[in-house]
Amino acid sequence: MPEVELDAGVIDYTDTGGDGEVIVLLHGLGFDESVWDAVVEELRDEFRVVVPVLPIGSHRRPMRPDADLSARGVAMVLADFLDRLDLRDVTLVQNDAGTAQLLVGVRDERVGRLVLSSCEALENYPPGVQGKLLKVASSVPGGLYLLLQSFRVPLLARAPISLGGMAKRRIPDASVRRWYRPLLTSRDIRRDFAKFCRSTVASTYLDAAAKLRNFDRPALVAWGAEDRMMPPATGRRLAALLPRGRYTPIPDARTLVPLDNPVALAVEVRRFMKENPPRLA
Numbered sequence: 001m002p003e004v005e006l007d008a009g010v011i012d013y014t015d016t017g018g019d020g021e022v023i024v025l026l027h028g029l030g031f032d033e034s035v036w037d038a039v040v041e042e043l044r045d046e047f048r049v050v051v052p053v054l055p056i057g058s059h060r061r062p063m064r065p066d067a068d069l070s071a072r073g074v075a076m077v078l079a080d081f082l083d084r085l086d087l088r089d090v091t092l093v094q095n096d097a098g099t100a101q102l103l104v105g106v107r108d109e110r111v112g113r114l115v116l117s118s119c120e121a122l123e124n125y126p127p128g129v130q131g132k133l134l135k136v137a138s139s140v141p142g143g144l145y146l147l148l149q150s151f152r153v154p155l156l157a158r159a160p161i162s163l164g165g166m167a168k169r170r171i172p173d174a175s176v177r178r179w180y181r182p183l184l185t186s187r188d189i190r191r192d193f194a195k196f197c198r199s200t201v202a203s204t205y206l207d208a209a210a211k212l213r214n215f216d217r218p219a220l221v222a223w224g225a226e227d228r229m230m231p232p233a234t235g236r237r238l239a240a241l242l243p244r245g246r247y248t249p250i251p252d253a254r255t256l257v258p259l260d261n262p263v264a265l266a267v268e269v270r271r272f273m274k275e276n277p278p279r280l281a
Helices: 031-041 071-084 100-104 128-138 143-152 173-185 185-197 200-210 232-241 262-273
Strands: 004-007 011-014 022-026 048-053 091-094 109-121 219-222 246-248
Touching: 011 031, 011 071, 022 031, 031 048, 031 100, 031 173, 031 262, 048 143, 071 100, 071 185, 071 200, 091 100, 091 262, 100 200, 109 232, 109 262, 128 185, 143 173, 143 185, 143 246, 173 185, 200 232, 219 232, 219 262, 232 246
Parallel strands: 022 048, 022 091, 091 109, 109 219, 219 246
Antiparallel strands: 004 011, 011 048
16 A cells, blocks of 8 residues: 655555546544445546545554544644645545544645535534443543454444444454454554544534534535434534535445445435536636
8 A cells, every 4th residue: 555654654545546536535433445445446437536544443553652643633634644645626525433524624725525424523422322332431441442352253343332333234254353453453553543532522523513614615415324323314414504515315324334335425426526516627
């Protein structure tokens, strides 16, 4: 994988290359770039698709010990990534985490369009039973390490209160092992992960929502129609906040829309981009 060195540390990423419009896909907490593989395949012939591995759990390279890895800090890592690769007028697509929202009104000059897909927002943090368990575990000494051990057991990882509740379809065991190997084997990766879990609070996303009201570029809210962790009502409220926002449900999908229905999500992203030509065209 290509890599880029930022102030926070070294970030891995994938890049399909080419001269097409740039789409940057953002994964959630405890996932890596592979969660987007099927969507990348759908879009790569028409667009340049870039997927950074953000330092929120499944990254393979620990960040520098003094790196700010709060939710806002990770958003600044993303902004630095866009700067370093000189990506302009990008279509930023977020699933699960709320990272993209935290750029709005702060460092969004490289964002031409915004797509939010079943992600943390408004007062929905920590989201669902899964998020609340993670928040509690991270506040107790040794709790995060003990909770993570459950991902060594496929049956526990697929439980409704774990990853099983985030996807409608069964997540392959190989994917679970890939995503959680860094957290299970590296003390420094767990340190990075714990920074996010311990420092991020509900007001983080409420503050971000206030800034969305002033986002003057096209926005699509493409939500899993059967999501239980990130309720569709939250998605509709987000779309209403965005001056140029549009809400569309993605059928047959829960939180992990890129896994449950990548084709439908890619279709909506492609349509959205064609309906909203780039600012620099």
